[in-house]
Amino acid sequence: MSSAKNRLTGGQIDHSQSLNFSFDGRRYTGHPGDTLASALLANGVRLMGRSFKYHRPRGPFSAGSQEPNALVELRNGALREPNTRATTAELFDGLSATSQNRIGSLKFDVLAVNDLMSNFLTAGFYYKTFMWPAAFWEKLYEPVIRRAAGLGAMSEKDDPDVYDKGFLHCDLLVIGSGPSGLMAALTAARSGADVILADEDFKLGGQLNSETLTIADQSGADWAAATVAELATYPNVRLMPRTTVIGAFDHGIYGAVERLGDHLSVSEADKPRQILWRIYAGKTVLAAGAIERPIAFENNDRPGIMLASALRSYANRFAVAVDQRAVVFANNDDAHRTAQDLHAKGVQVIVVDVRPDAPMSMDFEVLRGAQVINTTGRLGLRFVDVQLQDGSTRIIECGALGVSGGWNPNVHLTCHQRGRPVWNAQQQAFVPGDMPAGMLVAGAAAGAMSTYDALATGVTAAAQALDLSANLPDVPAAENAPVEITPFWYVQGASRAWVDQQNDVTVKDVKLSHQEGFRSVEHLKRYTTLGMATDQGKTSNLLGMAIMAELEDKPIEAVGTTIFRPPYTPVAIGAFAGRHREQEFHPKRLTPSHKWAEEQGAVFVEVGNWMRAQWYPRSGETTWRDSVDREVLATRNSVGVCDVTTLGKIDVQGSDAAAFLNKVYCNGFAKLAVGKVRYGVMLREDGIAKDDGTAARLAEDHFVVTTTTANAVSVYRHMEFVHQCLCPDMDVQMISTTDAWAQFSVAGPNSRHVLQKIVDQDISNDAFPFMACANITICGGLRARLFRISFSGELAYEIAVPTAYGDALIRRLMEVGADYDISPYGTEALSVMRIEKGHAAGNELNGTTTAQNLGLGRMVSTKKDSIGAVLSRREGLNAPGDLRQVGIKPVNLDDKVPAGAHLMNAQGPVDATHDQGYVTSACFSPTLGHHIGLGFVKDGANRLGETLRLVSPLTDVDITVELCSPHFVDPEGERLRV
């Protein structure tokens, strides 16, 4: 039922079923087992894209993932994926593909004019052209030239597919399922080891699926199928087709992308499109095969010109004759197999072999000592110009030209730990050099090019990896021909001869790079962009380096090679993200009162991973300021409540607990009485303030330390460091209890009245004075902790209960506080009140300020050693006139004080050298009725009352402000102590 004009019989496709698909809007049919490229070729379509720079017509160059040319956009709408290799895209019913990088149609691409300008678009074009004028970057270069030179376009819509991540462990990871990979897997499987066999192809068997050779009296493909079937019976073997191992990372960890939905019309419900696996492998056998390399000659990039092995693969595996007339251009014996296979399929073949002693054939003509010197055909190959051994030219009409310059072992993954391949003169190829620990290489990837050697090295690699000596599988009989090759890289005199087809790098560019002094392989790569496209130069790198070696008149091993890096092939960003996107981008931590706050209609804000209530709007309030001002005044005039659970809590216990806190806080804690809380500042060892908080002494050997929300994790880490690394014998244990206790601040002149209604003990000022703390009970017996501390500056408490009771506590507090019009307040009101009170927070503890800057210099005890104490005393941090925290109020009370604005002397220039300081925190103070700020000013403590200019040139702010005490509210602290 095959109707496509170039379709043969046989192969590894299912001729009994047809699949409909479209390319650039035209409908075609193919079969299960086809790739998009093979199906198009079967339908006589060779032109599949336009090149990156010159917009030359291009068709597939390979039949695999090394493809530089046939990049298309697959699917439509949000599902559209650009730069998909048609040579690996598995055909499915309804597949829709579009060509890319063109203006107009694929056949009449307007930008093909670039090809005529090729003299200007040579190596180093960017470096030479885009130097000036600077304005041209935005106006011309980026929009116009980027548009002209490029790949596919993104959908610019959210990716609707689901991606997942997973973890796998195995004794042996086998990468590649050709003859060596299958034998390695079989050897390991029979020993009982846990084996993963991964291959990027949808059909396991590797190169065997593309060959006609036999293994143990079976066709290679049948032997592969039988071996895969046997492997599938082992419970200790996991077969992973459609899985590309993208990188070899440290300590036997491999990244792999498994494509579960790419070959389906519609992804299965609830199944991810792709899974990014992290594979922990005891040992690894790399059996990634080899990649054929081209020869460069004039106009060697027309559709229909491809690697000889690709012609073979399309004929044998995909049952496609690219054209009924083909030429094979080669320097080695393996390419003659291509000719033989094509001949067997009825294709008329002529071999052009550069070697005067190339083997002859009974079946097809062999032109010895001949070279392809040019080709013609506007949108696809039509004629090949061959220079014969006698110097005459013969023009051959054909639609397919297979090129083979030999085979390169696929060493990509051996380079991922910076291993450098080494030159093998006999094979005329780079073979693996230093490898990642635990990796062994087998088969063609190791330079074992014959089928027999591939099978045999598969067994020995697995045996060596797993230390096996007995019960190894027998190596079946197979061809064992030596590599017969004469090095030949490019046809002399060729200029517009492509080396790297994806980045449009020609022989001429390599010569120019040489001429201009960019001769080391690393310079060659970057100057010409050789091998820097999405294919990482899998087919082109060596050719470029060989040409450079010839120009340098050095052997290739002296020129060396660049190396490869992960990923092996491009990976969708979605696969790296997995499920971590949108709402699931990071975990969400909810406070104990979250549900209650939601019921109140609170507006939430993300604080790290926490969701905190920012304010609680009430009906009639039109702006956030309405709500925040009300919450502040309600608290200052009566009582407010705020969930402060997010502050870090660290439980510190042990007979040395006090001595330990003395070490981590710059101020003294040894003499803190049981039942008392103290404010403390921690310094970094370099003398800069790290964090502040309180430590409450609940017992002789028991403290509860609080940290800021932002530093809860790092302070705990730091305290463990100080204990384990600096004073390991101190008897002290600590644990983070941030999530164990729900904690609420109850603040305002009526806070005691409200709390006394639920606290079982007496909390009068005499019984429970300022800075007291205690284990208490509430509501007739629930254990709780009470701290008389204040961030707002009001009479205030913090009350903590086990987290499970947090929701009940907020509801009870609101109930018993109703008589006092208790008001919940959010982080905004919290912040306004602490600015009014002049308390430092994250904006002031910003990693550049010292205790001295914060006005807390006297807290740093000189009577004891503590972290940061020594360096806090160094000269540079104690220079006269250094920054001090001050309050800032506008002289014109209607002016707003913007955070981030800088202070300048009232008289004098406004520039960075005359900077006097800056504003760290600012807000509208409902208590004072105007805007206020906190900031750091040079010699600030001695300049209170002075008038300065506050400027922000970027936002056109220039106002006059007065420096004042940072304690805008209750500077004497009387309210705290009532």
Next chain:
Amino acid sequence: MIIDHPLLGPRDASEFVYLGDASLIDRPNPDTEDASHAFYEYAYLRDNPAGLHRELWFHEAGDRSWLVVTRNTETHEITKVEFAKDVARLAGRSL
């Protein structure tokens, strides 16, 4: 990367947090005359070896132990993993 924890066995690097050179254990004596110079060196100066490097890792998503990991900076091979507490005691640190 995989770190072979002395008690818990091989654990993925994602469970750990890196701090830096294990010389941070050698905090100078604050009571000597040249303490400020010694602390300056302690806080700011590090060797940058190509080869074996002793460094501090915190098992934050695990048992919260600080470890001294000896890692080859050229190959990432890890040759030794010790509890920082033991290293500190060997260096004479106590209280």
